[in-house]
Amino acid sequence: MTLLIAFTLFTLAVFLGLELISKVPATLHTPLMSGSNAISGITLIGALVSAGADHSTLTTVLGFFAVVLATINVVGGFVVTNRMLSMFTKRKKRES
Amino acid sequence: MSRANVIDLGYLVAAVLFIVGLKGLGRPRTAPRGNLMGATGMLIAVLVTLVDQSILSYQFLAIGLAIGIAIGALLALRVQMTSMPELVALFNGFGGGASVLVAASSFIEINELGNSTGQIAVAAAVTSLVGAMTLSGSMIAFGKLQGRLTWNGFRGLPIVRILVALISLAFAVQIGGFQPEGQLSLWLLIAGGFLLGILCAVPIGGADMPVVIALLNALSGVAASTTGFVLDNSLLIIAGSLVGASGLVLTQIMCKAMNRSLLDVLFGAAPSAVDSGDDIYGDQVTSTSAEEIAMLLEIAERVVIVPGYGMAVAQAQHAVRELMQTLQASDVEVSFGIHPVAGRMPGHMNVLLAEAEIDYEHLLDMDQVNPTFKRADVTIVIGANDVVNPAARNDPDSPIAGMPILDVDDSRTVVVVKRSLSPGFAGIANPLFIADNTLLYFSDAREGILEVTKALTES
Numbered sequence: 001m002t003l004l005i006a007f008t009l010f011t012l013a014v015f016l017g018l019e020l021i022s023k024v025p026a027t028l029h030t031p032l033m034s035g036s037n038a039i040s041g042i043t044l045i046g047a048l049v050s051a052g053a054d055h056s057t058l059t060t061v062l063g064f065f066a067v068v069l070a071t072i073n074v075v076g077g078f079v080v081t082n083r084m085l086s087m088f089t090k091r092k093k094r095e096s
Numbered sequence: 097m098s099r100a101n102v103i104d105l106g107y108l109v110a111a112v113l114f115i116v117g118l119k120g121l122g123r124p125r126t127a128p129r130g131n132l133m134g135a136t137g138m139l140i141a142v143l144v145t146l147v148d149q150s151i152l153s154y155q156f157l158a159i160g161l162a163i164g165i166a167i168g169a170l171l172a173l174r175v176q177m178t179s180m181p182e183l184v185a186l187f188n189g190f191g192g193g194a195s196v197l198v199a200a201s202s203f204i205e206i207n208e209l210g211n212s213t214g215q216i217a218v219a220a221a222v223t224s225l226v227g228a229m230t231l232s233g234s235m236i237a238f239g240k241l242q243g244r245l246t247w248n249g250f251r252g253l254p255i256v257r258i259l260v261a262l263i264s265l266a267f268a269v270q271i272g273g274f275q276p277e278g279q280l281s282l283w284l285l286i287a288g289g290f291l292l293g294i295l296c297a298v299p300i301g302g303a304d305m306p307v308v309i310a311l312l313n314a315l316s317g318v319a320a321s322t323t324g325f326v327l328d329n330s331l332l333i334i335a336g337s338l339v340g341a342s343g344l345v346l347t348q349i350m351c352k353a354m355n356r357s358l359l360d361v362l363f364g365a366a367p368s369a370v371d372s373g374d375d376i377y378g379d380q381v382t383s384t385s386a387e388e389i390a391m392l393l394e395i396a397e398r399v400v401i402v403p404g405y406g407m408a409v410a411q412a413q414h415a416v417r418e419l420m421q422t423l424q425a426s427d428v429e430v431s432f433g434i435h436p437v438a439g440r441m442p443g444h445m446n447v448l449l450a451e452a453e454i455d456y457e458h459l460l461d462m463d464q465v466n467p468t469f470k471r472a473d474v475t476i477v478i479g480a481n482d483v484v485n486p487a488a489r490n491d492p493d494s495p496i497a498g499m500p501i502l503d504v505d506d507s508r509t510v511v512v513v514k515r516s517l518s519p520g521f522a523g524i525a526n527p528l529f530i531a532d533n534t535l536l537y538f539s540d541a542r543e544g545i546l547e548v549t550k551a552l553t554e555s
Contacts, residue, residue, distance in 0.1 A: 048145050072167045087177075
């Protein structure tokens with residue numbers, strides 16, 4: 001991937017992100033934040049390659065801790081978001 | 097299909113799921129599905145990465161993943177809703193920290209293989225700086241939200257921060273322009289980012305907290321995105337910048353709700369300190385009791401409840417629900433007025449009230465609730481201060497002048513539940529407390545509301 005293509009992706013994704021989130025009700029501010037935070041744990045896939053590449057002890061150790069941190073971020077983020085959102089839907093079901 | 101094709105295709109599917117998932121998270125009805133889509137995208141991304149041929153040994157991966165899943169799930173399932181801001185800050189920090197470690201690890205590997213370029217060096221430099229800043233800033237925010245860290249030093253010392261920023265920039269230039277192989281500068285840069293995060297986060301507290309939490313969220317996305325430039329990985333770039341952009345939107349919403357610029361929040365001077373509350377208000381405050389409030393509520397037709405951080409601290413949300421149900425049982429119309437920066441993170445009050453099973457249709461945001469205060473017989477302010485301070489509207493010299501507030505003083509009677517007269521985080525006197533139609537009820541939010549409900553049911 002050339003630098004220009006990388007920048008193209010970056011720029012388009014930024015604009016897309018701005019468009020997607022422009023009108024979000026306050027009720028969803030926290031779930032949106034923790035959900036998007038979990039997505040930013042995508043750095044996990046880089047961590048997996050770093051930890052598994054067997055290059056040197058240093059890079060493997062760094063990669064290993066990155067895997068741990070990123071996995072906590074990803075799993076914790078999605079689970080807690082789900083927990084929060086289910087508080088909304090549970091009530092809906094009970095009423096109907 | 098070759099392995100590389102499988103991976104790229106998997107990444108494309110994951111990117112689409114992230115986009116659709118984020119879109120879903122923006123609407124109440126589609127939000128749970130949106131979150132699930134994001135998680136599915138992540139699972140696909142991880143699975144296709146595992147077939148990557150540069151991964152030679154799997155035992156560390158398995159151990160790392162197992163530890164991460166265990167800790168992450170445990171934290172997410174055990175945490176109380178009142179501790180949600182801390183948890184969000186913690187996860188943010190972990191994300192930023194992971195990005196730094198990945199960038200450092202890959203940068204070292206690429207260097208030792210002799211494949212480094214200016215692009216990779218610059219990307220690694222930016223990731224180190226932003227990621228380390230996210231990590232340390234989040235840890236400071238975590239400490240503050242837990243109440244363990246109360247020190248607000250460095251405020252009003254912009255020189256310190258500008259200096260750190262300059263030093264960091266110098267390192268970045270050094271790595272990028274002159275030394276694509278420099279490992280020492282990478283570590284220095286990580287240290288610089290770490291320091292910068294601390295210096296930026298330590299002075300922040302109170303009503304500024306939601307801005308910082310939202311900003312840290314954005315930064316964790318940026319760090320992931322720049323990691324993608326180091327690894328030449330399109331999915332990291334796309335997902336990271338999506339999160340960065342959405343975090344930025346949220347930060348902007350929070351700043352607008354305070355009528356302050358982001359720079360002012362981060363680098364603004366200290367608000368002038370105010371002495372103890374008793375001196376400002378003297379004996380002009382009218383205090384009240386649970387019984388008196390109950391009597392007011394009995395003849396009320398319309399009640400608005402305005403929650404603030406005090407409700408979160410006292411864990412009063414369930415007591416508030418009981419009060420609401422008691423009032424509704426005698427046909428009183430109850431609604432909640434929620435300021436965008438009430439609490440310590442965006443949407444904090446909404447989460448707490450949802451936990452107490454209060455329907456979000458009763459929760460009105462600032463624009464919806466403000467015109468209704470005129471019709472309210474009683475407005476109960478629970479542990480909120482700056483967001484209901486009329487000085488923001490009336491006093492052009494006030495440090496919070498121009499900040500949009502909830503016009504609770506329009507209602508017939510305002511009851512303020514507060515533990516003491518201590519000024520809010522901003523340290524600004526609140527003329528609401530001495531207004532003619534305001535009654536002060538000195539109590540812990542939870543105890544106080546329980547007392548009022550008791551008085552109501554007994555009468």
